[in-house]
Amino acid sequence: MRLTKLELHGFKSFADATNLVFEPGVTAIVGPNGCGKSNVSDAVRWVLGEQRARLMRGAKMDEVIFQGSSARRPVNVAEVSLHFSNEDGILPVPFREVVITRRLSRSGDSDYFLNRAPCRLRDIADLLRGTGLGAGTGVVIESRMIDALLSDRPDDRRELFEEAAGVGLYRDRRRTTERRLEETTGDLQRLDDLINEVASQVRSLARQRKRAERHAEIMTRRFTVELALAAREMEAWREELGRLETRLVDLRAQLPAAESAALDAEAARDQAHGGRAAAEAQRNELSRLVSAQREQVQRIRGEMAVAEERQRNASARRQRAEAEATAGEQTGVQIAAERENAAAERAREESELASAEAELARHQEAENEVRRVVAEARNAVEGAERELRELQDRVRRVEHERERAVRELDEVRQRADALAQEQARLDDALAMTRREHEELQVEVDAAQAAAAAAASEMEEARAADRDVREREAVARAELFRADEALTALQGRVNALEQLERDRVGLAPAASRLLRERDRFGEGAVLGPVSDFIAADQQSALLVEKFLGNSVHAVLVRDRDVADAIRVWHGEANPGPLLLLPLDAAAEPSESGREDGLESVVDAVGLGRAWVRTLLGRVHALEGGSAFVDARGAVWLPGTATGPGPLRRRAELTELRRDLTTLEAQRQAASRTADAMRESLLASERRVLEATEAASVAQLQARQTLERQAESSRRVARATREAQEAATLAERLAARAAELGDRHRALDADTAALTEQLGARQQAIADARERASVAERSQEEARELRGRWQVRQAETRARVQMAVDRERRLAQEVSTATQRLAQLREELSELALSDSALAEQMASWTLDLETREATLSDGEASLAAAEAAVRTADTALADADHAVSEHHRRLAAASDELHHAELRFTELSGRRAAIRERLETEWKRPLEEMIAEVPPVDLDDDALRMEAAELRRQIEQLGPVNALAIEEHDETMKRHDFLVAQRADLAEAKASLLQAIKEIDATARELFLATFEQVRVNFREIFMSLFGGGECDLRLENPDAPLDCDIEIHASPRGKKTQRIHLLSSGERALVALSLLFGIFLTKPSPFCLLDEVDAPLDDANVGRFVRMLNQFKSRTQFIVITHNPRTTTEAGDAVYGVTMQEPGVSSLVSVRMRGASTEASLPLEPVAEEAAVTS
Structure with missing residues (x-):
């Protein structure tokens, strides 16, 4: 697996699309200061997933998008792609080439792509895991890392080791786990408070539950007594309703005869309806036929008119076609003559083209000979310039080293001055830190007292909350009873109003x-x-x-x-x-x-x-x-x-007054319940505020204790830093004397090299004059060859024009012939169409006469059908009158039945009133309630007396929380749930403490393993670079490797072992490079990018650095961003040049590949854009 190409577009100063192709070995990237070389290393780090804008040398991530220049507008998208060769299958994907792309837009959208397919950063991280690549790996080594290793701040040095060991991930996990542990501890404290509060509620609800259960027992007995009374009253009316029902059956049996007569009359009316419908259907059918005949007559007349128009159009078309055919025959003869002339012209132009091509070939051979002479002259110039550049490089290196020695001397003196100021500052800081430590002790005492006071206020708020909850429960019970009474009374009023509306009684x-x-x-x-x-x-x-x-x-x-x-x-x-x-x-x-x-x-x-x-x-x-x-x-x-009706109206009036009173009582109870709910909410808020205040006070107390511990650590750290500053001041004085001697020796070397530089420059001027003469001859030959190229192109164009004209004329002849044939065919078709239209016109004339006769007969039949419809309407009116008479007689028979039904309804209303009253009160069907009531061995009077006693006991019991039983059960469930939650939280806390121990153990193991491996690699590379000597890495406190400082000891050959602060700047840089490579080799990646890490090295140390690159390039692909020509020439297998020909825009201008057949020039200053870019 290796890196094959880097693509940049819109990234920082690379506004245009730029491609860098990489081969195995070392690729050098050179260019003047400020041209954008380091943006290449930023691009590599960014595409691998870097999320910290600080490491991108910016404040915000969108600053990586090209911001525009004096001649260009800003772009909206930055995109970088890395191409990897995966022929060895290290990456677990079925592709020979893998492309990783990152894109960022100004809108804030950030996208990742894998082989141009959208993906997540996590997918890319998973893909690269185990390869040594990633945002947090050491794939990019830059000069700031040297500064971090040589810095007096131990945290900067430790950060590089922790990145190599991967400890940062475990530190993040530990911080996350500690945060969760803190949250869990706080949750446990709040849960303990909540459990105590719920336990108090359980005790209060237990008392309310006993009263509610006693109330339920009394209501159960009252239910039995009142239902037994209702059952007896319902039975008393059952027999009378039975007799009325029998009478209703007899009356209803007399109605069928009257209904049958009415049905017969309706059947006769339906028959009359049928006759009328049949007559109307016949009339509609005749009307439809007459309309159809009329439409057919109109259609035939229209078609005959259209046919006449078609005959006229056909005659006009025939005349046009005959005229066009005559003109087409004449045009064909003219085109054939023009075609013969075009063929002759083409032959003449082809002969002239052959002559021009022969002359052009002769001039090209002459130009090639002149070009060879020019190339030899240029090679001579390049050889002289190469020797001059080597001499200039030596001059620059000596001047650079002399300037570096001056800068380092100034730096040492400044560091000494700054160190004196730092010592004074450290003494002041130590005194201030001790004063802060004493002040923090006072704050700790105050914070602990505030936490105790807040805990006391929290307990008082909880006690008040329990009292408010009890009063709120009583108010809710009062509201519930008021709602029940209001519902029962409203049901009774509704029943009486319905009876009043129905005039029952x-x-x-x-x-x-x-x-x-x-x-x-x-x-x-x-x-x-x-x-x-x-x-x-x-x-x-x-x-x-x-x-x-x-x-x-x-x-x-x-x-x-x-x-x-x-x-x-x-x-x-x-x-x-x-x-x-x-x-x-x-x-x-x-x-x-x-x-x-x-x-x-x-x-x-x-x-x-x-x-x-x-x-x-x-x-x-x-x-x-x-x-x-x-x-x-x-x-x-x-x-x-x-x-009777008068007593019912009187009862209804009194019930309405009672209803108004009950509604007022219910509203008062509702207002009381609302007020108690508001009080409960306020009480809960007070409890919550008190709990939060207690938590805040406890947190502040813990934070104050932590600050006190941190203050103690700062006192110890300040003491240690003061001691180290004194030791460093002695070392800086020795280093200043050494640098003064080095500066005087370099002044003598500079004068000698300047004399040699003048002689080389005169030799280059003579070679350039000879090359200039050859280039003028080449220009004359190029101009002559250009004229003949123009003549050849013009002749070839004329030949092509003649060929095109001949082809076009042939096409016109073919088109004219086809058109003439089409016109003749069209004349034949028009003749046939005229004959067919004449025959069709004769047929339509006969059909029109027949249909007009049929239309006359249909209109006569339609008039007769309309007369039949009028006769049917008269018969239907007589049938409707008969139906009305029979229905009147049926209504008289129904009235008699109604009187019996009225009495039945009256008795049923009384039963319904009892049913409604009981069902409204108990919210259940009456039959279901009566079925549940056991037999009661008491007379009616005894039952009424017991019902009154039960009502008195309910009133004596007073307000009862009807929901106390459910609330008690729910609160108990909540209490049990909270206890279980507390057990889970306690287990989670123990698990988090164990996790922190495991994280510390894993991080310690990883860090120590990486430290030992880096130590071994550091010694090996140090010995290779310095050719001997001693070096070592040491932990200040081996018992606490994750927190202690890391000390670097190095002694080049011939010097005693000492700290790196007393080495020369070049030696210190080389030691830092040894350590950086040692860190890199612990987790090697397919490639490594070195960003100006050789800048502090002198000529001798550059040679050591180059040898190290050549030693490791067989295992790792290196990309070196450098100013040093020796690094470029001795180590670079391929060289890219970066410049800013356009202000603010970086461009790739040249490249040289070792082993290529040609080698382009590679200046360190900007060169022309025409320079070749090959790979």
Whole structure:
């Protein structure tokens, strides 16, 4: 597996599509500063999944998209692709080539592709797992890593080791696990508080449950007693209903004869309907036939008109075709002559073309000879320039090393000054840290006191919440009882209103008169006398006893209406009926007694006069068992009957008043329940706020303790850093003296190389003059060859034009011949069409005469059918009259049946009232309840007394939470669930603690294994680069490898073992490269990109670096971004040049492949875009 190509489009400075092809070995990428070379390494890191914008040298990830330049607009999409050869099958996909692509748009959409198919970053990571490739691997080694290794900050150095060991993943897992552990601990604390709260609710609901169970026992006995009473009352009415049902059967048996007669009349009417329908069907059929004949006549006439028009059009077409045929024959002769002329012209042009091609070949041979001479001259120039560049490279290296020595000397002096300031700062920081540690102890004490106070407030809020919950439960029970009472009373009111609307209990004749009152006119029949009396139930009972059947009397407007009703009564015979005309009523001359019936009722409406007439000066005797009027006449009523219409209206009025009172009570209970719910919500909020406050206080206390521990660690760290700064100051002083000597030696080397450079430049000027003369000769030969190429092209164009003209004329001859044949065929077809149309016209003329005769006969038959329809209409009207008469007789028979049904309905209404009352109260079918009631061995009076006692016990029991049993069960389930949840959380906490131990053990094992492997690799590479010496890696605290510092010790050959801070900058860079390669080799990848890691190296160290690349390139493919010409020439198997000919836009300008037949120039400064790019 190896990298074969990198594609960039719109990535950073690579605005255009750019392809870099890689071969095995070392590929070098060179170019001046700021041309965008390092963007190549950013592109490789980015396409492998890097998500940190900081490592992309930006603040936001969308900064990798080309931002535009002075001459270009920004692009909207950045895309990078890596091509891998998978011939060895290392990647687990069935492809010989694998392409990984990442695309980012300015809208924020980020997409990944695998072989151009959309995928996820996880899919790419899974594919590359085990290959050493990925965003977090060491596939890209850059100069900042050298700085990190040489930095005085141990965290930067440790980060490189942890990335190689893969410990970062375990650190993330540990942080995630610790966060989950903290959340689990908090959940356990909150769950303990919640369990205590629910346990308190369970105790309260247990007391409420006992009262609810006692209430249920009493209601069960009351159910038995009241259902036993209802069963006995229902049985008392069952026998009377049986007799009424038998009578109804007899009456219903008399109706079939009347119905049969009505059916016979209807059958006769249906037969008349059939005759009328048949006559109408015959008339419709004749009408349809006549219409069809008319349409046929019109169609034939239209077709004859169309045929005449077709004959005229055919004649005109025939004349046009004959004229066109004559013109076509003349055109064919002319085209044939033009074709012969075109053939002759083509022959002449082909001869001239052959002559031009021969002359062009001669001039091309001459130009090739001149080109060979120019190539030799250019090769001489290139050889001289190559020698000059090598000398310039030596000059630049010496100057670069001298400048580096100056910079390093300045750097050492600056570091020494900065170190002195750092020592002062560390002393101040140590004192400040100790003061902060003391202040934090005070904060710890305050935070712990606040946590204790918050816990106390939380307990008080929970106690208040329990009290509010009990009062809210009582309010809900009161509301429930109010709803039950309101529902029962509303059911009773609805039942009485239905009976009132149906006039149940009113005399049958009066009830029927009220149903048919509209036939006597509006306002004629006013209503029964009971509608005009308002009284309470006791007074209504007295009035009904006195009036007897007169309570069913009906008030009418006047005597005329009474006469009309009498006529109707004689015809309908509905039964006894008492009428009270308003104009017949006389006001009593004297006012009634104060204890009379008139004084205990209210006469309302138009019936006021009749009420006073009927009840005037009448009072009750012996408690209402008898009555006496003003004349002394004594009324002795018989046995009392059931409630009459007056008592029912009085009961309905009282029930409506009770309903209004109950609704007000229910609204008050609802308001109380709502208020208690609001109080409960407020109490719950207070409990929640107190709990959260306690949690926050506890969290703050823990955080303060953590800050105190962190402060202790900072004190220890500050002490250690102060000691290290003192040691480093001594080393920097020694290094400054060494750098001063090196600078003076490099000044002498620079002067000698400058003299050699002048001689080389004069030799190059002479070679360029000779090359210039040869290039002028080449230009003259190229110009002459160009003229003959133009002449050849012009001749070839004329030949092609002649060929095209000859081909076009041949096509025109063929087209004219085909058109002439078509015209002759069209003339023949027109002749045949004229003959056929003439025959068709004759046939249509005969058919038209026949159809016009048939149409006349059909219109006569249609008139006769319409007369038959009128006769059938007369017969149907007679049959309708007979049906109406029979239905009138059937209605008279039905009235008699209605009177019996009315009585049956009255008794059934009483049974229904009892049923409705019980079913409304107990919410169950009556039969089902009676079936469940066991036999009761008590008489009716005893049952009534027991029912009253049970009601008294319910009232004495007081408000009961009807939902207490369910709430107690649900709360117990919740309590058990919370206890189980706490056990799960405790188990989860133990599991998380174990997971942290396992993560620490795995991370420690991985880190130590990687550290030892890096240590071995570091020693091997160090010995190879320096040709001897000693080096080592050490852990500051081997017992805590995951947290301690890593020390680097290196001693090149001939020097004593010492820390790398005292080595020269080049030696330090080479040591860092040794370590970076040692880290890379622990997890080798198919390729490695080195981004300007050789910049700090001098000439000798560059040679060592090149030898290292040549040593490892057989195992790993290297891509080196460099400024150093020696790295390029000695190590590079392929070289790419990057430049910015257009400001702000990077472009690929040149490449050289080792072993190729030709080798393009590779300048370090921008070159022309025409430079060849080969692979």
